[in-house]
Amino acid sequence: MTTADPLLSGSGLSKSYGGVHAVSDVSFTLHAGEVLGLIGPNGAGKTTLVDLVTGAQDADTGELVLTGSPLRGGAAHRAAQGLARTFQHPQLALDLSVADNLLLGAYAARHRGLGRLLAGLVRGILRPHAPADRALAERLATSVGISGLDRHARDLTLGEQRLVEVGRALGAEPCVLLLDEPFAGADAHGVAGTTRVIEVLRGAGHGVILVDHNVDLVTTLADRVMLMERGRVAFEGSPADCLASPEMQRVYFGTAPEEVAS
Numbered sequence: 551m552t553t554a555d556p557l558l559s560g561s562g563l564s565k566s567y568g569g570v571h572a573v574s575d576v577s578f579t580l581h582a583g584e585v586l587g588l589i590g591p592n593g594a595g596k597t598t599l600v601d602l603v604t605g606a607q608d609a610d611t612g613e614l615v616l617t618g619s620p621l622r623g624g625a626a627h628r629a630a631q632g633l634a635r636t637f638q639h640p641q642l643a644l645d646l647s648v649a650d651n652l653l654l655g656a657y658a659a660r661h662r663g664l665g666r667l668l669a670g671l672v673r674g675i676l677r678p679h680a681p682a683d684r685a686l687a688e689r690l691a692t693s694v695g696i697s698g699l700d701r702h703a704r705d706l707t708l709g710e711q712r713l714v715e716v717g718r719a720l721g722a723e724p725c726v727l728l729l730d731e732p733f734a735g736a737d738a739h740g741v742a743g744t745t746r747v748i749e750v751l752r753g754a755g756h757g758v759i760l761v762d763h764n765v766d767l768v769t770t771l772a773d774r775v776m777l778m779e780r781g782r783v784a785f786e787g788s789p790a791d792c793l794a795s796p797e798m799q800r801v802y803f804g805t806a807p808e809e810v811a812s
């Protein structure tokens with residue numbers, strides 16, 4: 551792999567559910583230090599694409615390559631290879647504390663296997679955190695800007711849950727982070743915390759795939775944008791070019807720019 555090679559690439563990815571073509575022949579690249587924004591209306595296939603990359607769903611067709619090697623296997627295997635994600639609907643362990651949830655990503659990366667992860671978790675629950683783990687939880691909390699480490703996850707607002715998910719993903723020290731609607735339901739504080747993490751990862755030469763309906767934020771934060779429509783890539787390019795494109799006008803407003811002007 552040379553520095554010009556993508557950190558992560560997908561080619562010819564497709565996934566159908568019965569007659570619904572959720573993702574159809576999608577190809578993409580993500581380079582080191584790059585934020586790729588993924589936008590598109592409801593049902594465009596954004597979450598399905600994230601699922602195919604992270605191994606939450608099996609692709610019908612297509613190939614993925616991460617740092618020069620084929621990316622295969624289930625979600626836990628891919629996480630061990632350096633992928634981390636957040637979910638459109640946050641998936642925290644609601645009965646655990648903020649600190650325990652933040653540590654889950656690091657435990658998973660450290661133990662590289664579900665059985666050992668669960669064993670580590672049970673040990674963590676049954677006895678207080680080792681000082682190093684508590685310090686790590688505090689560092690992750692500071693990174694995303696969340697306080698109250700001993701609160702139960704179920705007592706958090708949606709925005710706080712999203713921040714903990716981002717912190718948990720950060721704890722795995724991913725080379726690629728996939729964020730699925732991190733700004734939905736987040737207040738200014740939540741937006742700032744997630745934005746900070748994106749900037750840190752970009753600065754460290756990692757990659758970020760950012761899915762969100764907040765087009766203003768995505769086009770501000772992303773280096774490149776992919777617009778999806780009915781499972782396909784309708785446009786791919788710089789944020790400015792995407793915003794000015796006829797495809798953007800058509801997908802979001804149902805009109806081409808010249809029709810708007812007349």
Ligand SMILES: Nc1ncnc2c1ncn2[C@@H]1O[C@H](COP(=O)(O)OP(=O)(O)OP(=O)(O)O)[C@@H](O)[C@H]1O
Pocket residue numbers: 567570571572573590591592593594595596597598599638
């Ligand atoms: N598990 C599933 N079973 C059946 N159909 C599914 C499943 N997951 C997604 N779909 C369908 O695939 C299409 C793409 O869905 P997907 O959730 O990927 O879109 P999206 O762009 O993420 O939408 P949103 O912005 O609303 O989250 C939709 O028509 C959806 O109903």
